[in-house]
Amino acid sequence: MNENIFTTVCPGCSMACGMYVREKDDGTIDIDWRKDAVVNAGKLCRFGVRLPHNLKPATSKVDGAEADLSDAVAAAGDAIGDGAVFVSVGNTTCEEHLALMKLAESKGAVVNTGMGAFSMVPSECHPTMGVGIPFDAIESAKKIVLFIDPYEQYPLLVRRILASKKNGATVTAVGCKAISLADENKAIGPDSYEAELALDSDSVIIADLNPSSDPEQVMVLLNLAKASGAPIIFMKPFVNAVGCDLASRKTAQKSLDQIITEIDSGEIKTLVCMDSDLIEIMPDETAVREALEKLDNLVVITSRDSATTDVANIVVATEPFYKKAGTVVNAEGRAIAGSGAGTDGIDAIGSMIGQPVDLFSEVNAAVLATLGVDAVDERVIPEYEKPEYAAMDVSPTAEAVETALVYAYNPFLWNGIVDDNDFVEMNLDMVTSNSLLKGIPVRIASDRGEVAVRFKVSDVAPGVVLSNVKLPMTTGMVTSVTLSR
Numbered sequence: 347m348n349e350n351i352f353t354t355v356c357p358g359c360s361m362a363c364g365m366y367v368r369e370k371d372d373g374t375i376d377i378d379w380r381k382d383a384v385v386n387a388g389k390l391c392r393f394g395v396r397l398p399h400n401l402k403p404a405t406s407k408v409d410g411a412e413a414d415l416s417d418a419v420a421a422a423g424d425a426i427g428d429g430a431v432f433v434s435v436g437n438t439t440c441e442e443h444l445a446l447m448k449l450a451e452s453k454g455a456v457v458n459t460g461m462g463a464f465s466m467v468p469s470e471c472h473p474t475m476g477v478g479i480p481f482d483a484i485e486s487a488k489k490i491v492l493f494i495d496p497y498e499q500y501p502l503l504v505r506r507i508l509a510s511k512k513n514g515a516t517v518t519a520v521g522c523k524a525i526s527l528a529d530e531n532k533a534i535g536p537d538s539y540e541a542e543l544a545l546d547s548d549s550v551i552i553a554d555l556n557p558s559s560d561p562e563q564v565m566v567l568l569n570l571a572k573a574s575g576a577p578i579i580f581m582k583p584f585v586n587a588v589g590c591d592l593a594s595r596k597t598a599q600k601s602l603d604q605i606i607t608e609i610d611s612g613e614i615k616t617l618v619c620m621d622s623d624l625i626e627i628m629p630d631e632t633a634v635r636e637a638l639e640k641l642d643n644l645v646v647i648t649s650r651d652s653a654t655t656d657v658a659n660i661v662v663a664t665e666p667f668y669k670k671a672g673t674v675v676n677a678e679g680r681a682i683a684g685s686g687a688g689t690d691g692i693d694a695i696g697s698m699i700g701q702p703v704d705l706f707s708e709v710n711a712a713v714l715a716t717l718g719v720d721a722v723d724e725r726v727i728p729e730y731e732k733p734e735y736a737a738m739d740v741s742p743t744a745e746a747v748e749t750a751l752v753y754a755y756n757p758f759l760w761n762g763i764v765d766d767n768d769f770v771e772m773n774l775d776m777v778t779s780n781s782l783l784k785g786i787p788v789r790i791a792s793d794r795g796e797v798a799v800r801f802k803v804s805d806v807a808p809g810v811v812l813s814n815v816k817l818p819m820t821t822g823m824v825t826s827v828t829l830s831r
């Protein structure tokens with residue numbers, strides 16, 4: 347293959363759809379369809395197709411000024427001392443994540459993957475929360491229950507669900523927006539799941555796990571899977587969230603909310619983020635920006651330019667994701683290695699821990715051992731152990747809110763990209779009861795402020811305003827708001 351064409355995966359979500367990235371002479375990139383990719387047979391969603399438009403390489407910086415990589419690495423090595431807190435949510439390879447773990451260990455710390463639910467849910471459940479089920483198993487299920495909106499959140503799952511319907515499956519969607527491919531849409535609460543959904547071992551539950559996931563809801567879904575015998579898959583927003591979880595398992599983890607609280611209180615003075623932009627990832631962007639300003643050192647090791655690289659003291663710019671040597675593990679547990687041979691990020695970390703030579707071989711061997719394979723073959727999913735877990739005593743209670751602004755998380759939102767979908771959705775009753783008019787933006791107000799944004803009428807549950815974009819007046823996944831014209 348031509349040396350400027352890379353076999354890689356889309357970094358947009360844990361589907362990890364295969365693609366080619368072609369570097370052009372002017373330094374920009376194009377993508378090509380990789381029809382033999384097992385996950386997606388060459389198909390990509392809007393995010394994957396628009397990757398060349400949205401992917402901006404990072405630039406190394408020291409004290410906010412552009413710097414050579416070697417100077418940035420030296421400055422980062424000096425800045426990262428004992429007490430530093432490390433975050434890597436899964437936007438890089440398992441190998442780079444493991445290298446960061448070695449750096450963290452040398453400071454007596456761990457690498458936090460940001461999935462707070464892992465620390466709140468019994469550890470015997472973690473293997474089930476981590477690795478899902480093969481996407482092929484979705485196609486052969488008799489019944490599918492969706493706790494996600496596949497069109498918005500994980501678009502390449504749609505073809506799997508449509509294939510299952512062709513094979514005779516029925517699809518039920520549970521959530522605040524009706525999903526057009528579902529045979530039934532139900533806006534029901536956890537107390538009704540078991541009775542109303544009537545699942546069995548031929549069913550499949552498709553849910554989502556992200557840094558803002560409510561641990562109680564995760565436990566409810568795990569209980570539902572256990573009681574019904576239905577396999578469950580938790581999709582993740584980050585391409586290698588599963589691989590990073592496998593690498594980090596058994597370490598005590600902090601949630602991102604906890605990290606922000608500890609920065610606010612002055613407990614955390616140095617934060618090291620690897621391809622993890624908390625400004626983009628967390629719903630309350632204002633609170634994150636205010637907290638990050640309180641740090642003595644914000645060290646960002648990253649392959650792409652993003653909101654956090656603008657405010658970091660030190661940026662260690664690594665090669666783009668498609669150029670990295672190493673492995674990612676997608677939501678179904680499939681390990682995939684691209685054709686990239688870059689080890690800039692790993693070598694940079696190697697320098698910081700005094701192991702500048704061939705750290706890649708060491709961490710790559712550790713990844714293969716964790717996966718229990720001699721070599722990565724994307725056609726074969728490694729075997730994972732999923733122990734039985736006990737049913738958990740849990741009764742989630744949602745805060746009563748008259749009008750709730752709810753995020754419909756999608757790959758654009760997780761990556762801080764303002765897409766042309768900058769509108770909110772609500773049902774017709776909400777539009778008429780708030781005297782809104784077609785063509786005139788709706789004003790949405792919370793304790794944090796007010797914005798005017800375009801709206802669209804959709805089949806959304808009463809009292810819910812669904813947002814495809816992050817709005818500056820939100821305080822969480824769900825924000826209590828009022829609407830006006």
Ligand code: SF4
Pocket residue numbers: 356357358359360361362363386389390391392393394395500501502503757
């Ligand atoms: S479904 Fe996810 S991995 Fe696939 S192209 Fe879209 S964003 Fe990328």
